[in-house]
Amino acid sequence: MKRIDRYIAATVVKATLMTxxxxxxxxxxxxxxxxxxxxxKGDYGSLDAMIVxxxxxxxxxxxxxxVSALIGALxxxxxxxxxxxLVAMRAAGMTGGQxxxxxLKGGLLLLVLVVLVGDGIGPVLEQYGNQYRLExxxxxxTFSSRNGFWAKDGDTxxxxxxxxxxxxxxxxxxYRFDEERRxxxxxxxxSGEYRNGRWVLEGVRQTFMEExxxxxxxxxxLAWNSVVDPSVLSVAFIDPxxxxxxxxxxxxxxxxxxxxxxxxxxxxxxxxxxVPLTTLAMLILAMxxxxxxxxxVSAGQRILWGAMLGxxxxxxxxxxxxxxxxxDLPPVLVVVxxxxxxxxxxxxxxxxxx
Numbered sequence: 001m002k003r004i005d006r007y008i009a010a011t012v013v014k015a016t017l018m019t020x021x022x023x024x025x026x027x028x029x030x031x032x033x034x035x036x037x038x039x040x041k042g043d044y045g046s047l048d049a050m051i052v053x054x055x056x057x058x059x060x061x062x063x064x065x066x067v068s069a070l071i072g073a074l075x076x077x078x079x080x081x082x083x084x085x086l087v088a089m090r091a092a093g094m095t096g097g098q099x100x101x102x103x104l105k106g107g108l109l110l111l112v113l114v115v116l117v118g119d120g121i122g123p124v125l126e127q128y129g130n131q132y133r134l135e136x137x138x139x140x141x142t143f144s145s146r147n148g149f150w151a152k153d154g155d156t157x158x159x160x161x162x163x164x165x166x167x168x169x170x171x172x173x174x175y176r177f178d179e180e181r182r183x184x185x186x187x188x189x190x191s192g193e194y195r196n197g198r199w200v201l202e203g204v205r206q207t208f209m210e211e212x213x214x215x216x217x218x219x220x221x222l223a224w225n226s227v228v229d230p231s232v233l234s235v236a237f238i239d240p241x242x243x244x245x246x247x248x249x250x251x252x253x254x255x256x257x258x259x260x261x262x263x264x265x266x267x268x269x270x271x272x273x274x275v276p277l278t279t280l281a282m283l284i285l286a287m288x289x290x291x292x293x294x295x296x297v298s299a300g301q302r303i304l305w306g307a308m309l310g311x312x313x314x315x316x317x318x319x320x321x322x323x324x325x326x327x328d329l330p331p332v333l334v335v336v337x338x339x340x341x342x343x344x345x346x347x348x349x350x351x352x353x354x
Contacts, residue, residue: 009106016072055129067310073286
């Protein structure tokens with residue numbers, strides 16, 4: 001039985017990886033089409049566009065992983081059904097539950113890939129791609145570190161510790177140097193936002209380095225003209241969906257400690273928890289779909305069924321997330337409700353095949 005389990009798990013994993021490969025190629029082509037519009041800006045060429053497009057692929061693959069798992073399971077298990085292998089397994093004494101368990105063993109291996117993409121290489125590649133595009137198009141030196149986002153604007157260095165999802169700056173420090181690279185002024189601001197083509201900093205403290213003394217000035221606000229515009233800040237801010245779960249949890253606790261609204265981050269956190277659970281649920285859903293189709297269903301039909309149903313469930317899940325945000329519902333519902341819908345589908349399909 002162990003050999004059969006490994007065979008079923010390997011078949012599902014291979015089919016899912018093939019599905020992911022096709023989606024990767026398709027996503028890369030679509031992302032490349034978007035990047036072509038920016039060709040010619042600065043030193044941004046075709047090779048640069050391909051690099052940036054490749055860096056954006058992990059985001060889509062992570063979000064679409066449950067759909068890929070459903071299609072892969074339909075192809076893998078469906079292929080075994082068409083070849084009569086499932087019938088032989090049942091005749092050898094293997095129950096339907098054991099077949100599902102073997103499929104889920106393959107799913108557990110796939111979850112390693114999900115975590116690797118969602119909490120590992122995805123955020124790193126996305127940030128690198130945004131930074132690479134910016135440097136090639138605007139020839140501006142920017143980078144991110146543990147101390148926030150850094151940018152060079154002529155003789156000025158800017159450090160921004162945090163950027164909110166709405167593009168608002170928090171904890172800004174500006175260093176101004178003279179032609180001999182000596183520090184002339186140090187400007188600190190608690191926050192800032194982009195208004196009418198310029199930044200407006202709030203809670204400002206300015207320190208000027210004069211020949212024999214330091215001069216300190218305080219202002220409620222200060223207009224700041226800089227090449228650092230909201231598009232540049234895409235390097236500093238990664239969409240919450242691509243943050244690791246532990247970073248999301250830290251951000252949630254930080255926002256709550258400052259009595260700020262953390263609902264968007266909470267919804268994103270539970271969505272990240274939902275991705276591996278939904279992936280396993282999709283694998284379970286594939287079983288009654290295969291049993292209902294029997295041996296007469298072609299691979300093309302199974303791909304069509306999986307793509308249509310998986311896409312509908314994905315859109316439903318995303319739509320429900322927006323509903324939770326709009327109605328201020330408990331964020332954990334973004335996990336519970338879609339899983340409940342998939343469970344009901346499984347029960348309904350099982351009744352139809354009996």
